[in-house]
Amino acid sequence: xxxxxxxxxxxxxxDRTEISVIIEFCHRQLxxxxxxxxxWLFSFGTVTLMFFLSQAVSGVFLMIYYxxxxxxxxxxxxxxxxxxxxxxxMRQVHTYGANFMIAFLLLHSVRVFFYGGYKKPRELTWLxxxxxxxxxxxxxxxxxxxxxxxxxxxxxxxxxxxAAATPLIGEYLLILMRGGEIISDVTLTRFFVLHVVLLPWAxxxxxxxxxxxxxxKGISPLEGTDVPEKTPEELTKxxxxxxxxxHVMKEAIVVLLVLxxxxxxxxxxxxxxxxxxxxxxxxxxxxxEWYFLSSYQALKxxxxxxxxIGSGLVVLAILLLPFxxxxxxxxxxxxxxxxxxGILFIVLNIALALLGKISETEMTFMGTRYHFDIYGWPHAIxxxxxxxxxxxxxGEGTE
Amino acid sequence: MSxxxxxxxxxxxxxxxxxxxxxxxxxxxxxxxxxxxxxxxEAQQSAATNNCVSCHAGLDDEDMSLPVAEWQRSAHLPADIxxxxxxxxxxxxxxxxxxxxxxxxxxxxxxxxxxHELCGECHQAQMTNYVPSPHGLEGDFWxxxxxxxxxxxIVQPQASLISIPDNCEDCHEQAIxxxxxxxxxxxxxxxxxxxxxxxxxxxxxxxxxxxxTQATLARDAYVERASHVFVLEKMVxxxxxxxxxxxxxxxxxxxxxxxxxxxxxxxWMFIGLFLVAAGVIWLYRRSLPGA
Numbered sequence: 010x011x012x013x014x015x016x017x018x019x020x021x022x023x024d025r026t027e028i029s030v031i032i033e034f035c036h037r038q039l040x041x042x043x044x045x046x047x048x049w050l051f052s053f054g055t056v057t058l059m060f061f062l063s064q065a066v067s068g069v070f071l072m073i074y075y076x077x078x079x080x081x082x083x084x085x086x087x088x089x090x091x092x093x094x095x096x097x098x099m100r101q102v103h104t105y106g107a108n109f110m111i112a113f114l115l116l117h118s119v120r121v122f123f124y125g126g127y128k129k130p131r132e133l134t135w136l137x138x139x140x141x142x143x144x145x146x147x148x149x150x151x152x153x154x155x156x157x158x159x160x161x162x163x164x165x166x167x168x169x170x171x172a173a174a175t176p177l178i179g180e181y182l183l184i185l186m187r188g189g190e191i192i193s194d195v196t197l198t199r200f201f202v203l204h205v206v207l208l209p210w211a212x213x214x215x216x217x218x219x220x221x222x223x224x225x226k227g228i229s230p231l232e233g234t235d236v237p238e239k240t241p242e243e244l245t246k247x248x249x250x251x252x253x254x255x256h257v258m259k260e261a262i263v264v265l266l267v268l269x270x271x272x273x274x275x276x277x278x279x280x281x282x283x284x285x286x287x288x289x290x291x292x293x294x295x296x297x298e299w300y301f302l303s304s305y306q307a308l309k310x311x312x313x314x315x316x317x318i319g320s321g322l323v324v325l326a327i328l329l330l331p332f333x334x335x336x337x338x339x340x341x342x343x344x345x346x347x348x349x350x351g352i353l354f355i356v357l358n359i360a361l362a363l364l365g366k367i368s369e370t371e372m373t374f375m376g377t378r379y380h381f382d383i384y385g386w387p388h389a390i391x392x393x394x395x396x397x398x399x400x401x402x403x404g405e406g407t408e
Numbered sequence: 409m410s411x412x413x414x415x416x417x418x419x420x421x422x423x424x425x426x427x428x429x430x431x432x433x434x435x436x437x438x439x440x441x442x443x444x445x446x447x448x449x450e451a452q453q454s455a456a457t458n459n460c461v462s463c464h465a466g467l468d469d470e471d472m473s474l475p476v477a478e479w480q481r482s483a484h485l486p487a488d489i490x491x492x493x494x495x496x497x498x499x500x501x502x503x504x505x506x507x508x509x510x511x512x513x514x515x516x517x518x519x520x521x522x523x524h525e526l527c528g529e530c531h532q533a534q535m536t537n538y539v540p541s542p543h544g545l546e547g548d549f550w551x552x553x554x555x556x557x558x559x560x561x562i563v564q565p566q567a568s569l570i571s572i573p574d575n576c577e578d579c580h581e582q583a584i585x586x587x588x589x590x591x592x593x594x595x596x597x598x599x600x601x602x603x604x605x606x607x608x609x610x611x612x613x614x615x616x617x618x619x620x621t622q623a624t625l626a627r628d629a630y631v632e633r634a635s636h637v638f639v640l641e642k643m644v645x646x647x648x649x650x651x652x653x654x655x656x657x658x659x660x661x662x663x664x665x666x667x668x669x670x671x672x673x674x675x676w677m678f679i680g681l682f683l684v685a686a687g688v689i690w691l692y693r694r695s696l697p698g699a
Contacts, residue, residue, distance in 0.1 A: 091615040097671075101613065250698065258693040265686040269679045276675030279613030 042241050042249035043228050043256050051228070051256070052263035053117035059264050060110035061212060064148075067103040068205065075155070077201040079194040082157035083285040090282060101275040107149055109271055111300050114145055122330075122351055125339030126229040132331035134226065137219040139328050144212050149298060151204040154197060160295055162286030165200075166192050191288070233337035296365065303358040306365035309383055459507065460491035460499050478560035494518060494526050520552055527553040537636040551575070567592045587640060595630050595647040598654045599623050605661045612668040619664065622657045626650055 023029045074093055076085040089096035118138065121127055127135035154165045169186045188195030230238055239247060250256065284292070297305045308316040326333070334347060341348040364385030371380050371390070379387040467473040479485060492499045496513035498506055508514045518526055524544070528535025538544050543551060556569050570576070570592065571585040602623040606616040634646035 090613070097613055255693065255696060258689050258696075261689050262686045262693075265682040265689070269682040269686075272675045272678050272682070276672045277612075279611070281610070281613070 038224050039253040039257075040251040041224070041227070042244040043252050044230050044239075044244060045248040045250070046231050047228060047250075047256055047259075049259065049263060050116075050120045052260040053113050053120055055260040056264055056267050057110055057113045057117055058216065059267075060106050060113065061216070063106050064103060064110060065209065067099045067106060070099045071103055072205060077155070077197055079157060079197055079286075082155065082197060083282075086156045086282055097279070098275070101279050102271070104280045105271050105275055107152060108298070108300075109267065111145055111149060113267070114142055115300070118142065119351075119355065121229075123341050123348065124229060124231070125341075125344070127331045128229070128334070128337075128339060129234045129331070131222070131226055131229055134219060134222040135331050136328070137215050137222065140215045141212065141219060144208055144215060146300070148204065148208050148212075149300065151200040151208065153298070154192075154200045155204065156282055157197065157286045158283040159286055159290075159292040160283050162192060162288070163291055163295055164297070165196065169196075229339065231340050233339055233343075235337040296369075299362060299366075302365040303361035306361040306368070306385070309368075458490050458499050459502050460495075460497070463502060463504075463507070464491075475560040478558075482560060482562045483564050484562055489530070521549050523552045523554055524549060533631045534636045537632075537634075538638075541636060541638040543636075543638050567596075584640075588643075591640070591643050591647055595634060595643070595650055596627075598650075598657075599627050599630075602657050602661060605665070609661070609664045609668055612671070614664050614667045614671070616664055619657060619660045622653070622660065626653060626657070 019028075071089060074085055074089045074096065076082060086100070090100050091097070093099075121135070121138070150168070154161045169183060169192070184190070186196070186199070187193070188199050227238070227241075227244075230236075232238075239249075241249075296302065304320055307320065310316075311319065336344055336347070338344045367381045368383050368385040369381065371378060372387075373379070378390050380390045381387050461476055461479075464472055465476040479491070490499060491497075495518070496515045497508055498512040498514075501507050506512075508516070524535050524538055528538075538553075540546075543549070555575065556572060557563075557565070567589045570588045571582070576585055602619055606619045606623070609619075610616045629650060630646060634643045637643060
């Protein structure tokens with residue numbers, strides 16, 4: 010009965026829209042075989058996409074209550090976190106989701122690099138993927154200001170100052186970004202529009218092309234670029250499995266495990282809202298998010314101009330990777346130089362990020378207290394006794 | 409005292425560098441051509457320097473240099489209380505005569521009879537209670553503030569200050585001092601407990617403004633009415649009244665803790681759901697032909 014009814018509905022729709030053509034196309038794409046070597050690491054791209062969808066859903070929820078005005082932005086976020094039913098959950102999902110999304114996008118990029126997935130004929134897939142990385146980081150940069158707390162305000166103040174250093178158009182660029190001389194209501198509105206309108210559409214456009222290219226050219230094989238790629242029939246003969254259900258199921262498992270990890274982080278290590286932005290009081294201990302920490306630390310060791318140009322060249326080299334790395338081999342073992350450079354780059358970034366993390370902090374080792382300076386180098390500052398058994402008793406300057 | 413708190417200029421530099429790194433990624437094409445940049449050293453140079461500290465820290469006479477080291481360990485450094493705030497003088501010059509110019513209110517060693525007025529500029533409630541107390545006018549301002557709190561290495565107050573060996577014992581019996589210590593603990597320990605609980609709960613994402621406000625009100629009431637009065641009966645009355653309000657604050661803490669537990673239970677429910685779903689899919693996938 011149900012089957013007959015659904016068939017009738019389907020036929021009715023098909024007569025009017027030729028939906029069967031679309032369904033046939035989707036079915037063909039979904040059942041297209043994927044190479045045998047696809048392992049769990051090949052799920053990271055899907056996890057990233059899932060987080061984008063999660064960000065969209067939680068973002069829409071937050072937008073219902075968020076007010077993009079300097080007077081009310083902070084209070085509206087506080088209201089979401091403290092008064093709105095499940096508001097705390099949505100805000101945490103959005104904040105943690107941003108971090109998870111960037112983490113998996115970086116992991117996905119690393120996986121593509123080591124499997125040589127950027128090589129011919131998938132250069133465009135890499136370029137659009139790089140665009141997605143830039144847009145995702147821009148999401149982070151613009152979203153950072155929206156809670157209008159101390160760190161976001163001052164962070165954006167000094168961040169936008171870099172624009173003023175741009176030759177010829179620096180001043181105009183600064184004004185364009187801030188909407189005036191200082192960070193104000195206008196800046197917040199601009200960042201909000203970028204964050205909720207322009208960047209989401211840019212992401213959707215880029216990810217659509219990225220996915221179409223992946224489905225069109227198929228998943229990158231392990232063989233070198235000098236070996237003709239297998240047709241779907243050859244892939245099936247070689248042990249390849251249909252994308253659906255085999256690989257989709259694998260991705261679903263990874264997505265669920267990652268979501269479970271995120272919920273664990275949310276309930277045990279929720280991300281706080283800091284003090285409200287105060288233009289007359291620069292806060293202490295401002296550090297960038299973890300994904301900018303290595304660049305931030307690297308700029309401390311180098312003169313600024315050299316640091317910026319150096320980082321720029323590195324990013325440019327990554328963007329144009331498919332055009333200068335033209336060796337045919339794809340597997341890491343057959344391209345030792347690229348693999349070594351990749352590992353070195355990752356280790357260097359992790360080391361810089363760790364130095365950035367410990368810089369400007371104090372720690373005790375073997376009974377000696379150390380202060381880590383801005384470069385992350387330790388300086389012994391003696392032993393420090395545990396302070397105050399009683400609460401501070403006031404006086405100007407306390408509380 | 410945390411590291412960054414002690415180095416506001418560095419923190420400013422840190423904030424600047426952090427966002428430069430972030431912005432660099434987005435402004436890359438233009439930044440590659442950039443030449444008009446600000447050296448990060450400028451930020452450090454702009455940091456205000458205190459010449460009392462710079463000069464005295466290097467003096468051979470330990471009586472003159474030790475106070476710097478003691479002050480650096482004190483609660484006054486993070487509160488931005490510098491040498492000139494108590495000793496007067498001109499902290500902007502390295503010339504000794506100018507630094508110690510009486511025209512600039514340089515007093516050197518403050519008169520013991522006005523020490524409470526100096527401290528009272530910030531710690532007003534304590535001074536108000538101290539002056540009419542047995543240690544104030546009645547005791548000829550002895551002991552004064554620095555006798556108990558020290559002069560340079562001033563730390564957050566602790567109950568142990570009430571019984572300093574070879575100091576209070578000259579006049580007071582240990583049993584009396586033990587009563588004071590017990591009373592102080594009764595009055596203030598719950599406030600410490602509420603604040604610690606609030607910090608713990610806040611880190612779990614549950615609002616604690618009400619708890620902190622009530623704890624601060626209780627602390628203010630203690631400071632204004634019991635701190636430095638040095639009369640046991642007066643202190644007992646204050647502590648008794650505070651103990652009337654502590655149960656309601658404790659109830660707020662319990663309510664907030666319950667909210668944390670509820671959220672965690674709710675979270676674990678979802679985690680369990682996701683894990684079960686992942687397990688079911690994994691089993692289904694294993695059952696597919698050719699798996």
